[in-house]
Structure formats: structure tokens, C-alpha cells
Amino acid sequence: MSWSENYIPVPETGCWLWLGKWDVSGYGKLGGNVGSIQASREFYKLHRGPIAPGMFVCHKCDTPACVNPEHLFLGDQAANLQDMKLKGRGRKAAGVQNSNARLGEAQVLEILGDRRSARLVAMDYGICMQSVYAIRHGLTWNSLTKIACSWKASSREKPTCAT
Numbered sequence: 001m002s003w004s005e006n007y008i009p010v011p012e013t014g015c016w017l018w019l020g021k022w023d024v025s026g027y028g029k030l031g032g033n034v035g036s037i038q039a040s041r042e043f044y045k046l047h048r049g050p051i052a053p054g055m056f057v058c059h060k061c062d063t064p065a066c067v068n069p070e071h072l073f074l075g076d077q078a079a080n081l082q083d084m085k086l087k088g089r090g091r092k093a094a095g096v097q098n099s100n101a102r103l104g105e106a107q108v109l110e111i112l113g114d115r116r117s118a119r120l121v122a123m124d125y126g127i128c129m130q131s132v133y134a135i136r137h138g139l140t141w142n143s144l145t146k147i148a149c150s151w152k153a154s155s156r157e158k159p160t161c162a163t
């Protein structure tokens, strides 16, 4: 599979979630260990055209892992920093780096590809339905860790979350 097909569309948001490696901020990346190429930059160039020197690819959808060219726009460094600041990024690493994260990268991707109802998926993974919705809406793991689940996998009750 070529890198240009290495994503999964999220029907609810229209985001294309990158399935390759992610950097610590949750941005999709391409390439080897030395240096990393931001996947969203490559998708932008492929679908929209060249990126002028000094310009950054920003996300309208607030989903760093999204590579849908329709959700990307160009900004200068100031816009990019402002974008990251507004969205609470730049300070924190994404959930997979966070020891409190409940789900691993592989599980998040499995949940994304799971076509069953949120309730069934939540019960399978022992997480709350809000977490399933959050994943399907392309939110980062940081958001997931903020959702405290009162529901236990062993309980027969409907999964609910303490907020």
C-alpha cells in the first residue's frame, strides 16, 4: 500500500486518520528514523499543490492525525503557533505517550475500524461509550484520559461516564 492510501476515513467528521506512525504531538509522519516528514504536508502537496517556503500546514478540524486535504490550510509560523496554542497543543504529548492512557495506538485503530454500535465496542474494550464516540470523532487520546469512566467491564449496567 502506498503512503497516499494509508489512512482511514472517519464518516462522522470527514477526517482521514493517518494509519502510519505519529509523532509525540499526534501528527502523522512519514519516513524513517532520521527526521520526520509530516504526513499532512505530503497530502497537502499531493492534492492541493506546492507549499511555499516557511509555510505550515494547519488543521481546520483540530485533529493533528488528519490528512484530509479539505481539512488542511496553509499558515505562516505565527498562524501555526497560534493554531497549536488555541488547540492546547505544543505543551502536551499525545495520549499514547501519557502513562494514564487507557488504550494503545493499536486498540484505537481497531475501534476506528469497528463497525458495531458504540455500546458493543465500549463493552468489548471496557471503556465508556463517550470514549468510543471521542475516538470516532478523531479526538486525541488526551481527551480520552480526561473522561473518567465509572462503568466497569464486569457490570451489566449500561456504560456511563462520570464527567
Ligand SMILES: [Zn+2]
Pocket (backbone or CB within 6 Å): 014, 015, 016, 061, 062, 063, 066, 067, 068, 071
Ligand atoms: Zn480532519
